[in-house]
Amino acid sequence: MKTKKILPWIIPIVLLITWQVSSSIGILSNRVLPNPVDIFTAAVDLLKSGQLVSDVWTSTKRAFVGFLIGGGIGFALGLVNGISKISESLLDSSIQMIRNIPHLALLPIVILWFGIGEEAKLFLVALGTFFPIYLNTYHGIRSVDPSLIEMAYVYELKGFSLFWHVIFPAALPSILVGVRFALGITWVTLIVAETIAADSGIGYLAMNAREFMQLDVVILSILLYALLGKLSDVMAKLAEKQFLKWHPSHQM
Amino acid sequence: MATKQPILELSTIRKEFDGNEVLKSIDLQVNRGEFIAVVGKSGCGKSTLLRIMAGLEAPNSGTLVVNGKELKGRNDLAKIMFQDGRLLPWKKVYDNVALGLKKEAQKEQIDKVLTQVGLADRASSWPSELSGGQKQRVALARALIHEPELLLLDEPLGALDALTRLEMHELIEELWSEKQLTAILVTHDVEEAVALANRVILIEEGKIVLEVPVRLPYPRHRDHPLFTKLVSQILNKIMGHKRRGISTEVASASLPAMES
Numbered sequence: 001m002k003t004k005k006i007l008p009w010i011i012p013i014v015l016l017i018t019w020q021v022s023s024s025i026g027i028l029s030n031r032v033l034p035n036p037v038d039i040f041t042a043a044v045d046l047l048k049s050g051q052l053v054s055d056v057w058t059s060t061k062r063a064f065v066g067f068l069i070g071g072g073i074g075f076a077l078g079l080v081n082g083i084s085k086i087s088e089s090l091l092d093s094s095i096q097m098i099r100n101i102p103h104l105a106l107l108p109i110v111i112l113w114f115g116i117g118e119e120a121k122l123f124l125v126a127l128g129t130f131f132p133i134y135l136n137t138y139h140g141i142r143s144v145d146p147s148l149i150e151m152a153y154v155y156e157l158k159g160f161s162l163f164w165h166v167i168f169p170a171a172l173p174s175i176l177v178g179v180r181f182a183l184g185i186t187w188v189t190l191i192v193a194e195t196i197a198a199d200s201g202i203g204y205l206a207m208n209a210r211e212f213m214q215l216d217v218v219i220l221s222i223l224l225y226a227l228l229g230k231l232s233d234v235m236a237k238l239a240e241k242q243f244l245k246w247h248p249s250h251q252m
Numbered sequence: 253m254a255t256k257q258p259i260l261e262l263s264t265i266r267k268e269f270d271g272n273e274v275l276k277s278i279d280l281q282v283n284r285g286e287f288i289a290v291v292g293k294s295g296c297g298k299s300t301l302l303r304i305m306a307g308l309e310a311p312n313s314g315t316l317v318v319n320g321k322e323l324k325g326r327n328d329l330a331k332i333m334f335q336d337g338r339l340l341p342w343k344k345v346y347d348n349v350a351l352g353l354k355k356e357a358q359k360e361q362i363d364k365v366l367t368q369v370g371l372a373d374r375a376s377s378w379p380s381e382l383s384g385g386q387k388q389r390v391a392l393a394r395a396l397i398h399e400p401e402l403l404l405l406d407e408p409l410g411a412l413d414a415l416t417r418l419e420m421h422e423l424i425e426e427l428w429s430e431k432q433l434t435a436i437l438v439t440h441d442v443e444e445a446v447a448l449a450n451r452v453i454l455i456e457e458g459k460i461v462l463e464v465p466v467r468l469p470y471p472r473h474r475d476h477p478l479f480t481k482l483v484s485q486i487l488n489k490i491m492g493h494k495r496r497g498i499s500t501e502v503a504s505a506s507l508p509a510m511e512s
């Protein structure tokens with residue numbers, strides 16, 4: 001029981017120790033890879049100066065707002081197109097067409113349009129999150145079991161209550177898959193956008209440190225992105241657990 | 253008197269799906285308070301007939317009159333219990349039963365109907381945690397709580413074992429006599445039909461080929477001679493030993509009759 005819990009940690013810990021030791025005895029140059037203690041000290045310094053908190057906060061805010069805008073529009077359009085045939089034939093093929101353009105390829109033109117302001121990052125994140133949420137919402141609603149809709153018709157559900165009691169919960173598993181997917185895209189987009197065009201945020205922190213050869217801060221930034229990405233994934237998983245309690249795959 | 257009026261009148265109902273004529277010409281009068289069982293081979297159109305009665309499917313021709321008025325769209329007198337239950341998996345048992353009720357105030361009613369179907373202690377279970385028979389009982393409770401004048405049951409016991417079936421028979425019979433509703437039960441089990449209904453209808457090739465009134469007191473004993481006689485009469489007809497038998501008497505000596 002106990003060994004099972006320890007087992008997965010052995011390799012990371014051994015690696016960490018090897019890393020620290022080889023750096024201390026000089027096998028691993030600090031110019032290639034600073035050691036864990038250095039990185040930790042850098043983190044503490046940045047935390048004290050307030051820089052770390054402010055940059056993490058800036059990036060998180062961008063991720064959140066961009067996600068909300070893109071996801072919100074994607075959700076709304078997925079909903080409308082899933083429910084209304086007219087809207088679907090009007091919009092869906094155009095949306096599918098735009099989807100073929102990788103959103104990160106737009107970076108140069110986005111910089112031309114917005115410079116390195118907030119809008120550039122928000123635009124890209126919103127664009128990146130729009131598609132997975134749109135597609136999964138649309139698909140989720142389209143694949144609601146028609147026999148359940150018929151059952152609801154017998155019980156005289158219509159309009160909003162039909163949506164709320166039947167269509168939305170049926171589409172929710174698919175929508176949440178879209179959310180998790182979109183969260184991943186959010187962070188990738190931010191990493192690229194902040195590294196190339198920003199004057200604040202984690203990516204800026206990294207690029208700035210690169211100029212001054214502060215390798216420990218660069219590594220720290222990478223770790224921060226990893227941590228934030230993981231954090232949003234955990235949150236999405238918790239949401240799934242909460243909202244899909246009824247789903248056999250979430251019952252133990 | 254309105255009560256004398258038949259609750260359902262089907263005349264020359266025809267239904268086809270893409271050229272496949274499932275129901276050719278169905279004439280049937282359902283009187284208030286009757287319990288009718290519809291039997292027939294798989295694919296003969298039993299579910300289709302029931303769906304037409306519920307207003308979920310429009311016949312290609314013929315008329316369906318409900319309470320003296322021709323039906324257009326959904327039949328609001330009826331609640332249908334589907335062959336596949338159709339519970340909402342994201343709602344607990346209680347909320348499944350509450351579906352479509354006007355207000356939350358019906359807690360007592362819901363508790364009562366759940367007690368009737370023997371599931372009072374499962375009110376807060378998810379459907380996925382229930383057995384097949386329990387799911388069927390939830391679906392039955394959901395239909396019953398609306399106190400429909402007409403209860404349409406589409407092989408509600410199809411998936412159940414013999415013992416649970418007998419229990420459900422008792423339950424359905426009890427509820428039917430207590431609530432004085434009109435019930436139409438689709439089943440492929442002839443014994444079940446004879447045990448519950450006061451009229452059994454056999455559908456073959458899109459038509460009603462046999463109509464047998466069952467005049468036996470409830471609860472019915474399966475070893476009663478008339479019971480076994482009726483069952484074998486219907487079975488014989490299904491199996492192709494064609495007999496003209498539109499009454500309770502088994503016309504065992506009659507000649508094979510032509511169908512047309």
Ligand SMILES: Nc1ncnc2c1ncn2[C@@H]1O[C@H](COP(=O)(O)OP(=O)(O)OP(=O)(O)O)[C@@H](O)[C@H]1O
Binds near residue numbers: 293297298301
């Ligand atoms: N929506 C539909 N579209 C096309 N064909 C259909 C449709 N519904 C039913 N049918 C066909 O009509 C015939 C009768 O179907 P129905 O479901 O009424 O049979 P059933 O008597 O209820 O059979 P079972 O006992 O197996 O449930 C079948 O051949 C079926 O394929």
Ligand SMILES: [Mg+2]
Binds near residue numbers: 299406
């Ligand atoms: Mg059927």
